[in-house]
Amino acid sequence: HTPTCCSNVYLPKYNSASDDVSLTFTAWCNSHLRKAGTQIENIEEDFRDGLKLMLLLEVISGERLAKPERGKMRVHKISNVNKALDFIASKGVKLVSIGAEEIVDGNAKMTLGMIWTIILRFAIQDISVEETSAKEGLLLWCQRKTAPYKNVNIQNFHISWKDGLGFCALIHRHRPELIDYGKLRKDDPMTNLNTAFDVAEKYLDIPKMLDAEDIISTLRPDEKAVMTYVSCYYHAFSGKQKAETAANRICKVLAVNQENEQLMEDYEKLASDLLEWIRRTIPWLENRMPENTMQAMQQKLEDFRDYRRLHKPPKVQEKCQLEINFNTLQTKLRLSNRPAFMPSEGKMVSDINNAWGNLEGAEKGYEEWLLNEIRRLERLDHLAEKFRQKAAIHEAWTEGKEDMLQKRDYETASLSEIKALLKKHEAFESDLAAHQDRVEQIAAIAQELNELDYYDSPSVNARCQRICDQWDTLGALTQKRSEALQRTEKLLETIDQLYLEFAKRAAPFNNWMEGAMEDLQDTFIVHTIEEIQGLSTAHEQFKATLPEADKERLAILGIHNEIAKIVQTYHVNMAGTNPYTTINPQEINAKWDKVRQLVPQRDQALIEEHARQQNNERLRRQFANQANVIGPWIQTKMEEIGRISIEMHGTLEDQLTHLRQYEKSIVNYKPKIDQLEGDHQLIQEALIFDNKHTNYTMEHIRVGWEQLLTTIARTINEIENQILTRDAKGISQDQLNEFRASFNHFDRDHSGTLGAEEFKACLISLGFDIANDAQGENEFSRIMSIVDPNRMGIVTFQAFIDFMSRETADTDTADQVMASFKVLAGDKNYILADELRRELPPDQAEYCIARMAPYTGPDAVPGALDYMSFSTALYGESDL
Numbered sequence: 090h091t092p093t094c095c096s097n098v099y100l101p102k103y104n105s106a107s108d109d110v111s112l113t114f115t116a117w118c119n120s121h122l123r124k125a126g127t128q129i130e131n132i133e134e135d136f137r138d139g140l141k142l143m144l145l146l147e148v149i150s151g152e153r154l155a156k157p158e159r160g161k162m163r164v165h166k167i168s169n170v171n172k173a174l175d176f177i178a179s180k181g182v183k184l185v186s187i188g189a190e191e192i193v194d195g196n197a198k199m200t201l202g203m204i205w206t207i208i209l210r211f212a213i214q215d216i217s218v219e220e221t222s223a224k225e226g227l228l229l230w231c232q233r234k235t236a237p238y239k240n241v242n243i244q245n246f247h248i249s250w251k252d253g254l255g256f257c258a259l260i261h262r263h264r265p266e267l268i269d270y271g272k273l274r275k276d277d278p279m280t281n282l283n284t285a286f287d288v289a290e291k292y293l294d295i296p297k298m299l300d301a302e303d304i305i306s307t308l309r310p311d312e313k314a315v316m317t318y319v320s321c322y323y324h325a326f327s328g329k330q331k332a333e334t335a336a337n338r339i340c341k342v343l344a345v346n347q348e349n350e351q352l353m354e355d356y357e358k359l360a361s362d363l364l365e366w367i368r369r370t371i372p373w374l375e376n377r378m379p380e381n382t383m384q385a386m387q388q389k390l391e392d393f394r395d396y397r398r399l400h401k402p403p404k405v406q407e408k409c410q411l412e413i414n415f416n417t418l419q420t421k422l423r424l425s426n427r428p429a430f431m432p433s434e435g436k437m438v439s440d441i442n443n444a445w446g447n448l449e450g451a452e453k454g455y456e457e458w459l460l461n462e463i464r465r466l467e468r469l470d471h472l473a474e475k476f477r478q479k480a481a482i483h484e485a486w487t488e489g490k491e492d493m494l495q496k497r498d499y500e501t502a503s504l505s506e507i508k509a510l511l512k513k514h515e516a517f518e519s520d521l522a523a524h525q526d527r528v529e530q531i532a533a534i535a536q537e538l539n540e541l542d543y544y545d546s547p548s549v550n551a552r553c554q555r556i557c558d559q560w561d562t563l564g565a566l567t568q569k570r571s572e573a574l575q576r577t578e579k580l581l582e583t584i585d586q587l588y589l590e591f592a593k594r595a596a597p598f599n600n601w602m603e604g605a606m607e608d609l610q611d612t613f614i615v616h617t618i619e620e621i622q623g624l625s626t627a628h629e630q631f632k633a634t635l636p637e638a639d640k641e642r643l644a645i646l647g648i649h650n651e652i653a654k655i656v657q658t659y660h661v662n663m664a665g666t667n668p669y670t671t672i673n674p675q676e677i678n679a680k681w682d683k684v685r686q687l688v689p690q691r692d693q694a695l696i697e698e699h700a701r702q703q704n705n706e707r708l709r710r711q712f713a714n715q716a717n718v719i720g721p722w723i724q725t726k727m728e729e730i731g732r733i734s735i736e737m738h739g740t741l742e743d744q745l746t747h748l749r750q751y752e753k754s755i756v757n758y759k760p761k762i763d764q765l766e767g768d769h770q771l772i773q774e775a776l777i778f779d780n781k782h783t784n785y786t787m788e789h790i791r792v793g794w795e796q797l798l799t800t801i802a803r804t805i806n807e808i809e810n811q812i813l814t815r816d817a818k819g820i821s822q823d824q825l826n827e828f829r830a831s832f833n834h835f836d837r838d839h840s841g842t843l844g845a846e847e848f849k850a851c852l853i854s855l856g857f858d859i860a861n862d863a864q865g866e867n868e869f870s871r872i873m874s875i876v877d878p879n880r881m882g883i884v885t886f887q888a889f890i891d892f893m894s895r896e897t898a899d900t901d902t903a904d905q906v907m908a909s910f911k912v913l914a915g916d917k918n919y920i921l922a923d924e925l926r927r928e929l930p931p932d933q934a935e936y937c938i939a940r941m942a943p944y945t946g947p948d949a950v951p952g953a954l955d956y957m958s959f960s961t962a963l964y965g966e967s968d969l
Contacts, residue, residue, distance in 0.1 A: 110201055110311045110313055113317050114132055114201060114313075114314075114317065115130075115132045116296045117204075117208060117212075118132065118204065120296050121148045121149050122144065125144050125148050133195045134195060136170075137192065138161075138169060139166055139170040139172070139192070139193075140159075142170060146207070149211045150176075150211065151915075151948060157169045166193045167189045170189035170192045182209075205313050208313075208317050212324070213227060213316065216320070216323060224316065228246070235259065235262070238254070238261075240252075241258045246312045246316040247310045247311070247312045248310070250304070250319075251278060252275050252278040253282035253284070256281070256282065256322075257270060257273055257285045258270065259322050259326070260285060267292055278304075279301055279305060282299075282301035286301065289321075295318075295321045298317060298321070299315070338905065338906065339906065343929075343933040345427075349421060352414065352417075356411065357436060359407065359411050359414070360411060360432060363404065364436065364441065364444055366404060367444045367448050368444075371447060371448055371451050374448070374451035374454075374455040375454075382466070390459050393455065393456060394770065398766070405798075405799075409799050409802050409803075411441065412438055413803070415432075415438050416806055417806070420810045423891050423895070424813070424814065449792075460778060463776070467776075471612055472541070472543075473538065475611065476549060476553075478607065482527070483524065483527050483531060484556070486524060490517075490563055491559075491563065493517075494517075494566035498510065511574040511575070512668070514571055516592040516593060516596050516669045518571065523596070528557070532556075535549050587652045589669050592670035594641070594648065595672040598645055598677065599672050599680065602677070602680040602681060602683075606683055606684055609691045616702075616776075618702045621695065625695050628695060632688060646674050646677070708771055708777060709772070712765070712783070713782035713785075715761070715768065716783045716785035716786075717783050719762065719765060722758070723790070724793070727796070731841070733751070741822070742812070744808055745805065745808045748805050755798070755801060762790065762794055765787070765790060769787040807886070814894055824893075828893055831851050831855055832851060832886050832889055834851075834854075835847040841886065842883040842884060843889070844883060844884075845882060845884075848889070855893075875892055903960050907956065913925070914956065917948075918948060918957070919944035919946065919949060921950075921953065941956060942955045
């Protein structure tokens with residue numbers, strides 16, 4: 090306990106020099122009783138009932154004594170004095186020949202002896218200077234402080250103080266502005282003593298406990314009185330120094346804590362913002378709701394390009410900065426001996442990396458889905474157009490066929506007409522069979538449109554169903570009419586063979602021309618020059634068959650001419666047209682002309698497509714030439730950064746400068762990446778889906794570029810943290826080089842990390858005593874828990890440096906901060922808000938007040954704050 094001596098203390102006047110001790114002790118007691126709002130006038134009388142004696146002990150010890158007796162009887166007074174004496178004895182003080190009855194009876198000698206015992210225990214015993222304590226410690230302190238002053242030689246606590254220069258020297262040593270020491274004279278002790286007593290009372294709150302005249306007139310001043318008064322000087326000056334030191338230590342600790350808390354808040358906000366952006370973006374990338382048109386899907390692809398080009402790059406930078414901030418914060422916490430920062434649940438760097446991985450997974454799947462959807466829609470548009478063309482041709486062919494098959498004209502026909510009807514029906518059956526392939530093709534196309542989830546599948550299915558139903562009806566009607574004609578055939582004999590031959594040859598030829606027109610007008614989709622060359626080859630083969638087809642046309646027309654010649658020659662009465670077919674020479678010639686007209690159109694379409702595929706090939710080669718250079722360049726840079734991170738060339742500052750220059754050269758390469766992005770966009774706009782000239786895709790280049798930027802930034806951050814660790818811990822460059830050399834020596838695979846066994850071997854090489862026994866394993870497990878708190882099984886170089894520097898570092902501890910607060914609190918177990926505001930800067934005082942819990946100990950007073958739990962919480966040993 091460090092008692093505080095106060096001014097304005099009641100000081101009784103004694104009439105003789107023998108009262109010096111009583112005067113001094115009375116003033117000393119009043120300096121403490123004043124805090125409780127009371128005083129004493131006569132030390133022998135006022136302590137007789139024991140009440141003020143118990144109050145004095147409570148004030149100077151800060152502890153609560155047993156409840157006093159308030160009665161006026163002698164037994165009550167003896168009980169109170171015994172409680173006081175028991176309390177003194179509990180503090181390790183042996184009371185010899187001092188009994189409660191003597192105190193109650195007003196025995197002056199016993200009373201002064203008891204007060205002297207209290208002063209020794211609570212004011213002098215705790216004084217410690219250079220391993221000496223109590224009286225010897227106080228004397229050594231006086232000798233150290235007055236050594237530089239002339240005419241001052243402190244050897245005891247009586248005659249050494251008679252000239253007053255010792256008191257003045259103590260004041261001048263600590264408060265030189267209060268006394269002009271050069272003007273003092275050794276032959277004027279009265280002035281010297283009164284000057285010291287007046288200044289101490291006015292400026293140092295030390296009451297006058299001694300009388301100058303008594304000291305001068307007495308051959309040997311009372312040692313107890315002088316020692317009591319000098320102890321007040323010691324507590325006044327040493328207390329102020331301790332308070333200032335304690336305040337500085339607390340300011341330093343709180344400043345570090347406030348800065349770290351701000352970094353934690355910044356990390357939490359940046360992590361929350363980034364995770365929120367990822368949370369909003371992933372559902373958009375996972376949305377696989379297809380569009381019905383190519384235009385809509387192309388817009389989705391354009392939106393995705395904007396996301397990759399405009400929205401994602403800033404978030405990549407934020408993620409990298411977040412990791413840098415986290416590593417810097419952890420380094421500062423380790424350097425200030427604070428517990429590692431643990432972000433809120435779901436906001437760890439690993440959580441952000443997992444979320445980022447989910448984002449990139451959804452991103453990759455989304456791009457593949459977009460391209461597949463575009464291919465699917467392109468295929469669907471082609472199939473739908475093909476379905477409409479074939480359906481239209483078939484519907485045109487079947488128009489009126491049901492009515493024709495349901496006619497009963499054979500019932501009134503002549504034999505020749507019946508023969509004609511029969512032949513005509515056979516020709517129709519041939520035509521019907523020829524159309525079977527088209528119906529099957531229509532059904533197959535409709536089925537494929539359904540499998541590809543075509544948006545207008547209901548109308549396609551309905552139309553296909555109508556065609557199939559009609560086809561079944563035509564088959565049934567054809568069978569029915571054929572049976573009717575065969576029954577009538579036996580009655581009819583005459584048939585015109587030429588008409589029949591015309592019909593049989595004209596029908597397949599007509600079907601061939603219709604098929605040729607359909608093929609010549611058919612749309613095509615190709616993606617390579619080889620595919621368009623295949624179509625061109627097939628087209629040339631088709632053109633090679635035209636001369637033979639023209640011969641067949643002329644042969645068919647020759648049959649018709651022969652029929653006309655026979656009719657004209659034999660004057661046959663032919664009413665109507667060929668009874669076996671509706672095809673006539675004019676229709677054949679018109680379709681033939683149409684085929685000849687479509688051939689050059691098809692030639693032109695193939696030529697244009699061939700030119701487009703040549704341009705696509707040029708785009709493929711243009712992209713491949715750049716990608717085949719950029720891809721290996723990125724890989725080479727990644728390998729070079731890896732070598733730089735484990736090699737030792739120059740100081741850390743030199744390595745940092747080299748890395749930043751290296752980073753600048755990498756950033757200057759960005760225009761080539763942008764140029765490649767432009768070429769990639771041209772390829773996508775041309776709907777080019779593969780490139781045989783390179784194994785690199787734009788996705789590979791993007792990922793490699795992002796990894797390169799992240800790696801160089803992370804490597805720079807590691808060097809900065811090493812510099813921060815070196816400067817904070819006082820590690821020399823040679824020590825760092827030694828640590829790096831040892832680390833690299835055992836990093837066999839050059840991964841930048843050490844396994845558990847490699848790390849153990851590295852420690853042994855550096856002089857750590859890790860034996861191959863249970864104790865050695867326990868020690869190594871303790872070290873691993875420090876360098877690998879997440880139990881990943883690896884040790885990074887930064888963790889290795891932190892551990893090696895921590896082995897020799899001297900940092901603040903919770904006990905040191907707690908001891909500093911105890912000094913500010915005047916040795917109490919609690920501290921008041923006013924005391925914090927008096928000793929600390931305003932912002933840090935309010936910081937402590939807001940975070941300290943109320944003190945709940947038995948000696949608590951209103952407004953008491955618990956600085957012990959606060960100090961342990963600063964170092965993670967309890968909750969703040």
